[in-house]
Amino acid sequence: MAEVTDWDTAQPIGDGVALMPVPSGVMSTVPPKLATRLGKVVSHKLIGRGGFALGMRPFRMADLPVEAWARVGEYQREVVLEAAAKLLGREATNLDVVELVVAGRANELEWWHKEQPCPHPTPGVCVLLPLFDVALRRKGYVHEHTFAQRELVGPLGDRVGLVELAAKAERGEPYGILLGGLMTGRDADADANRLAAESLAHGDPTGWFERLYAESASGDAIVPWDSRSPHFLLTEWAHPGHGRALVVGAGLGDDAEHLAGLGYETVAFDVSESAVRLAQERFPGSEVRYQVADLLAPPPEWRHAFDLVVEIMTVQALPEPLHGRAIAAIAEFVRPGGTLLVIASGREEGGPVFAPPWPLTPSEIGAFATGGLESGKVEDLRDGERHRWRAAFHRPA
Structure with missing residues (x-):
C-alpha cells in the first residue's frame, strides 16, 4: 500500500484526517478483510501516532463519509486544471482538458498522479477520470465501493463505468454529460435528480414534477429548465400567426406567453398543479388558458384540435419506456392542416444517458411522424457539447 499511496497531510478530507487515496482501481481486487486491516494501518499512521495501537480500529477506510472522498475528487x-492552465498559458476549463486529451497531449500534463503507478489504460483516461467523477457526483452519482472507484451508481440506479466513459471522450466520441457547464456552487440538476429518483422508486413517473415546482415556490429546490424566458429555438422559429396553439408541459409559462404574443389563442398545460398556479401568478391577466392535465391521459376533446402544438423537452423528462406513448399523444393534438414543433435534447442511438432527462434519439424524433403526421424540416443542432433537435411535422389538410 505504501508503494502506491501518496500521503498528503496538506489536503484534509475529514475531521483532521488527510490522505490521498490509491489510484482508482488499485484497491478493487483487495479482499474486504485485508481492506479493513489496511484501514487500521491508515488509522495508526494518520490518527494514532501516539494514541491508537494497530490492534484498534478508530475507523475503516470505507467508513469515511462520501463528502470526504468527493473532496479528494475535487x-x-x-x-x-492547473496543469492544463500551465500548459496552455491561460486559465483552463474542463473542455480544454478534453481537447488536449483528444489531441494526444495528455502526457504533457504534469500532475502528481503522473509520478505514481497507474492502473488506467492510457494517460488520457487517467487525466479525464477526475473531471467525469466530479461532474457525475454533482448529478447525484456515488461510488458503489470506496476503493473500487471505477463505477458510479446514479440516483435512478443506472451504472456508469468511469474508465469506459473517459475512454469514449478520449476517442472524441459523444460522452453524454456536460463538462462545460457550471462546476461551482449548487448543481441546478440536483433537486430534479433527487425528486425523480424518489418518485420513480415508488412507481410514479410524473409525480416528481409537482414536488419540484412546489419546493421551488418555497426556495427549497431549483427547476433546472426555468430560464424565465421562452426557449430561443422557439423564438427563432415562430412567427406571428392565428388559430389555436397548445403548449405541452408548459412549466412556468414563458413559451405559452410568447405564442400568445404572436397572435395565437393559446392553451398551456402541465401535470403539476403548482406549475400552473405559479404561471398564473407570474402572468396575471394573461390571455393564455393554463390548466392541469396529464400528457399520458389528455382530455379527449384535444384530439385534432390545435393548429400549432409546441413540445419543448417534455418527452425527454419521462423515462424511456414512456416515450412512445407520450409521442403518440402529442401527435394526436394536431388538427388537419396543423403543425407540431418539437425541441429536445439529442443523443445518438444507444448513446449514454445520465438521466433525467432521457434525450431523444433520431428514431424517437422520427416517431413523431405518426397517426397521419408527416415529417417536415428536422434540424440536428450541435453546439460544443450540446446536441439538440428542432423538428417540424405537419398533418395534411
Missing part, C-alpha cells in the same frame, strides 16, 4: 480535478 482536489484531483483542480490539479488537472
Whole structure:
C-alpha cells in the first residue's frame, strides 16, 4: 500500500484526517478483510501516532463519509486544471482538458498522479477520470465501493463505468454529460435528480414534477429548465400567426406567453398543479388558458384540435419506456392542416444517458411522424457539447 499511496497531510478530507487515496482501481481486487486491516494501518499512521495501537480500529477506510472522498475528487480535478492552465498559458476549463486529451497531449500534463503507478489504460483516461467523477457526483452519482472507484451508481440506479466513459471522450466520441457547464456552487440538476429518483422508486413517473415546482415556490429546490424566458429555438422559429396553439408541459409559462404574443389563442398545460398556479401568478391577466392535465391521459376533446402544438423537452423528462406513448399523444393534438414543433435534447442511438432527462434519439424524433403526421424540416443542432433537435411535422389538410 505504501508503494502506491501518496500521503498528503496538506489536503484534509475529514475531521483532521488527510490522505490521498490509491489510484482508482488499485484497491478493487483487495479482499474486504485485508481492506479493513489496511484501514487500521491508515488509522495508526494518520490518527494514532501516539494514541491508537494497530490492534484498534478508530475507523475503516470505507467508513469515511462520501463528502470526504468527493473532496479528494475535487482536489484531483483542480490539479488537472492547473496543469492544463500551465500548459496552455491561460486559465483552463474542463473542455480544454478534453481537447488536449483528444489531441494526444495528455502526457504533457504534469500532475502528481503522473509520478505514481497507474492502473488506467492510457494517460488520457487517467487525466479525464477526475473531471467525469466530479461532474457525475454533482448529478447525484456515488461510488458503489470506496476503493473500487471505477463505477458510479446514479440516483435512478443506472451504472456508469468511469474508465469506459473517459475512454469514449478520449476517442472524441459523444460522452453524454456536460463538462462545460457550471462546476461551482449548487448543481441546478440536483433537486430534479433527487425528486425523480424518489418518485420513480415508488412507481410514479410524473409525480416528481409537482414536488419540484412546489419546493421551488418555497426556495427549497431549483427547476433546472426555468430560464424565465421562452426557449430561443422557439423564438427563432415562430412567427406571428392565428388559430389555436397548445403548449405541452408548459412549466412556468414563458413559451405559452410568447405564442400568445404572436397572435395565437393559446392553451398551456402541465401535470403539476403548482406549475400552473405559479404561471398564473407570474402572468396575471394573461390571455393564455393554463390548466392541469396529464400528457399520458389528455382530455379527449384535444384530439385534432390545435393548429400549432409546441413540445419543448417534455418527452425527454419521462423515462424511456414512456416515450412512445407520450409521442403518440402529442401527435394526436394536431388538427388537419396543423403543425407540431418539437425541441429536445439529442443523443445518438444507444448513446449514454445520465438521466433525467432521457434525450431523444433520431428514431424517437422520427416517431413523431405518426397517426397521419408527416415529417417536415428536422434540424440536428450541435453546439460544443450540446446536441439538440428542432423538428417540424405537419398533418395534411
